[in-house]
Amino acid sequence: MPSRQAQVSLIQSAYRQGGCDPAVTGAIGEAIGAYRRSDKDGKLFVGSVKTNIGHLEGASGLAGLIKAVRSLEEGVIAPNIWFENGNPAIDFDGWHIQVPTEPTAWPASGLRRASINGFGYGGTNAHIIVDDAYHYLAENGLQGHHRTRPPPLSGAILSQLGPDRISDKAAKDRPIIFYLSAHEREAVENAAKSLSEYLVLPSFIAEGYPLENLA
Template identity: 45%
Template sequence: MALCGGVSCIIQPRVFVALSKAKMISPEGTSKPFSSRADGYGRGEGCGVILLKTLKQALEENDHVWGIMRKTAVNQDGRTVTPITKPSVVQQEELLRRIYSQSDLSTVQYIEAHGTGTPVGDPIEAGSISKVIAKARPPGSETLCIGSVKGNIGHTESAAGVAGLIKVLLMMKHETIVPSLFYSEDSASIDAKALNVKVPTKAEKWGDSVERVAGINNFGFGGTNAHVIVKQHKQSQVSRKSGRKSHKYFVLCDF
């Protein structure tokens, strides 16, 4: 087993000052993914932790399985991009091509985008998702939905990846695709129709299907790109006794 997570706490002003001087922070303090009103990102704080184990072990121990991480991929191109804060179109597309097979393209229904709410980054990311995934899906496929949790909670930086993963798992549990705040068709920074994507503006039923599948994008400040494909696990209603004693865990903190 492995406990994996991310934490972001705004404790000292140094980073805030540096980001403000670089004009990366929204004067309004909010991230506005895929909106023409995007003026930088709003910093957020938070902590997210997940427990990872093999599916076989989880089923044997009668655990509640939130989702299955089918594939992961990482690449890097910070050295060749100028400025360092500008995303690499080439490497984003290369990463997505490497992780998505034809069967994945036919089953994925939603992409949780990095979507920080910056005038440069959002259109580049949406274009990469469109070219490699949305427009490459089999004819007759439903329009690919995309969104970003950063409109809701801000950019939690080192905790942004796990925040996106937790959001997707919760949407799968509640069978609902939630809207991205601050986005509207009238004030969009992308042409969603031309890109063959959809940014929901209200909560939508995540349609019944054999399996709910989503991809999650995350990019690092220095040029690292990461992606994971997550599949919903439909738990059997029949509870199996594992023969093990049930334990309760309590976290004790000493400050």
């Protein structure tokens, strides 16, 4: 059965091992909630993918990681759908946590950090800490390609700002590989045909979607 204390110990251990400040993230209850403020802007956002896609058992952790990474990249906290009232046994105010019910701009400037919990009835006890690439690279004097949107300007999320990517010249000089795989040759050929037809659709061309993203 899941152990509350084991989960708390694991989260605290993960933050110690990673050299991460829990105040940057916040976390559930006694593990990290104490580091958060009680006002609305200081509370920790807590979400889940189960309301979106149901029970995934062994794949649920991966789905949670994908959701967290996308939130970090976009600087937008994804909402929980259909959330109305929290379990009365959860001290939302005392633990300084809140559940987002609509897309929410990342509440703080600087490093974006998220934690993903994987606690299962079969004994699984896992915790991952993820930082956004934009700020991590900048703070550590590193350079790399990433998909993180820069911080919002003037308090607004600028959807027109694209991710930091390789230069236009480098992009033109680099081949883009579309890897297609299937159990049968015919299936691969059908996939290639469908993809080639999609690439010339007026709607796709109008979006200006980078081919490297699609690849």
